[in-house]
Amino acid sequence: MTTHGSQPPGGGEPEQNLEYRIAHLQDRLASGELGELGVRVEARGRTVLLTGTVPSAPCRDEIVRTVQEELAGVPVHSDLVVTETSSPDHAEELA
């Protein structure tokens, strides 16, 4: 294998590697103010997609803000939904 210039072998600077940035973001979401483990963060080409259900609208806004801050420069698409709090309209019969 031949390497060129000062570029380290293995695909570039770690801080530029989207996969590691996503991993660090998920650590931050879990251990920080939000305590959020239920959001899926996935790379889609050069963009990032957020999916999952979160407990409140302020939570959703804070998650999106944190993601945009942590992944500055990466377009972020959010499909996060806020959990539904209505009563059920039927019961399940466990006969």
Add this chain to the structure above:
Amino acid sequence: MIRIAAVGDIHMGPDSQGLLRPAFETLPECADLLLLAGDLTRHGTPEEARVVAREVRDLGVPVVAVLGNHDHHDDRPDEVTAILRDAGAHVLEGQGTVVTSGGARIGVAGTKGFGGGFVGRCAGEFGEPVMKEFVRYSRRCADSLRASLEQLGEEGCDARIALTHFSPVPDTLAGEPLEIYPFLGSYLLAEAIDTAGADLAVHGHAHAGTEHGMTNGGVRVRNVAQPVIGRAFHVYHLPVHDHVTTGAAAQAAR
């Protein structure tokens, strides 16, 4: 018929005060008790626990809860438990409780449970101390669940429910990445449920999972994580037989 309302993973914080209360106030019309399957808070702080307490106080139906991993994050599970108990909830960890409704005695055995994985794809009690303790902790949770269910069987409940946060079966994890199943539940819980016998098992924890599952022994399992059920709670109607039970211990108790 026993009407069981259940929800888990409500993850309440100061910004969610009052969100569930309007739905919870309809419970006396549609349910005999409310089960809370853990992760009631985001970080397990007393402040968050007080939000939950206000949400479930004086609902008009008994409230039976277990804590989840989020409720342990601040290392104050005893304080969280005390706050919820002050609001009238039965908070279980390795214990059972019996609530009565319309003459029916409903036994609920509860533990948070823990991970480890499922048969053929699970952690073993081997190697480093932290690994052994991981599995032993999960086993202790399961053992306490079995003992509580057996005790409820001896007390002649009309129905017995296993309430956990972690899942006893992989069925209800469908939708989660396979790679994280060992962090979402343990077959040890299902083995305990099948050994002692139960009429229903209810859990949370797996937000991207599915609602319906069953243990190898034929006990129905429901994942009631709020993102899964998409409601404030779900209601299950359980027919009442004479001391409805399955399992070896239940047979012995007859």
